[in-house]
Amino acid sequence: MTFPLWLADTIAKSAQRAPASAGLPSAVAFLEIPARTEVVTIPTRHGEIRGTVYLPRTPDSGSGVYVxxxxxxxxxxxxxQDDALCRYVAANADVTVLNVDYVxxxxxxxxxxxxxxxxxxxxxxxATRPWNGAKLVVGGQSAGGALAAGAARLALERGGPAISLQVLMYPPLDLSVPARTKKKPDTESFLVRMGPIFDTAYCPDVGRRKDRLISPAGPSDRASLAGIAPALVVTAxxxxxxxxxxxxxxxxxxxxxxxxxxxxxxVGHGFNLFGADRELVTTVYDRIVVHTSDATAPDRDGRH
Structure with missing residues (x-):
């Protein structure tokens, strides 16, 4: 059964008007890590969007960037909602983090x-940015992880830019099948209820949901991924x-x-945003930091 588009759009717009949550639990907000930020404007084919730049501990034009x-x-x-992750990565991987406010x-x-x-x-x-765009990581949580995977796929297909690492945290990577068919014993129900709304608002054409940029884990995408950016994948x-x-x-x-x-x-979807303990969240963030640091490290001759 197809979810009505008008209803999906109505619910989506209502969700957009709702205020942001009260914030993460203090244990996983990492507010003890100072954040120096600035807002930038990013041109895209669909108009300008905003981004928040998180500066590393030691700003350097040679440092890499995590988008x-x-x-x-x-x-x-x-x-x-990604402030905690952004400040953690900027401080501990010593890279600039660009948190993108897409439409x-x-x-x-x-x-x-x-x-x-x-x-x-x-x-x-x-090359004109105040960081080293040749040392570039893309990442995201949930839908953001899917967008990071899509950006990495387009970079592969279009010959650039070079991406050193993609970080995919609990991403939706197969919209070609209904959310209700993904439910198993001991798994959560929230996305079973909300999945049809999200999927319909995002991609009303059910046939298009087989596209490799929306369902790279679906059965229809069989193209070679040789040469795609290396990935850290986090699932719950x-x-x-x-x-x-x-x-x-x-x-x-x-x-x-x-x-x-x-x-x-x-743990379930959005564990780091919805109450997981600090030890687990820190463990995951530290793995992101390790791989980001490796991906953006200076070359052996000392060049970034």
Whole structure:
């Protein structure tokens, strides 16, 4: 049964008008890490979008850049929910973090947000930026992870920009099948209920949901991923999106592009935003830092 587009759009717009959540629990907000930020404007083929730049501890034009895309089912617009991750990565990986405020659905439907994400990556990679765009990481949580994967795919297909690492946290990577079919015992129900709303608002054309930029873990995408950016994939065992994340991790491994797959037991979708303990969140963030640091490290001759 197809979810009515008018209803999906109405719910999506209502969610956009809702205020941001009260904030993360203090234990995982990492407010003890100082954040120096500035706002930038990023041109894309779909108009200008905003980005928040998090400066590293030791700002240096040779430091790399981590381009982050927030989650929200492709429909909400609260990039500030990723503040904790952004400040943690900027401080501990010593890179600039660019948190991108892309335009969500229904104002921008598929492939609009993916194209915005790719355009933001191209902008961030330019030699004129005050960071080293040749040392570039893309990442995101939930829908943002899907956009990061799409941006990496477009970079592969279009010959650039070079991406050193993609960080995909519990991403939706197969919209070609209904959310209700992804439910298993001991998995959460939230995305079973909300999935049809998100999917319909983002991509009303059911046939288009097989596209490689929206369902790279689906059965229709069989193209080679050879040469795609190396990836860290994070999945959560109580998340209905876990299996598609694991499938994509295997695809990346087959292409020689999987750096690590973290499959976390006993937690669900958005675990770091919705109450997981600090030890677990720190463990995951530290793996992101390690791989980001490796991907953006200076060359052996000392050049960034």
């Amino acid at each position: 982050n895309f927030h989650g929200g089912g492709f429909v909400t617009r609260h990039p500030e 969500p659905a229904p104002q921008s439907r598929f492939p609009g947000p993916v194209e915005q994400a790719y355009d933001a990556v191209v902008w961030a990679a330019a 065992q109580r998340d209905i999106l876990r299996d598609e994340g694991a499938r994509y991790a295997r695809r990346l491994a087959d292409a020689g592009a999987l750096v690590e797959h973290l499959d976390l037991p006993n």
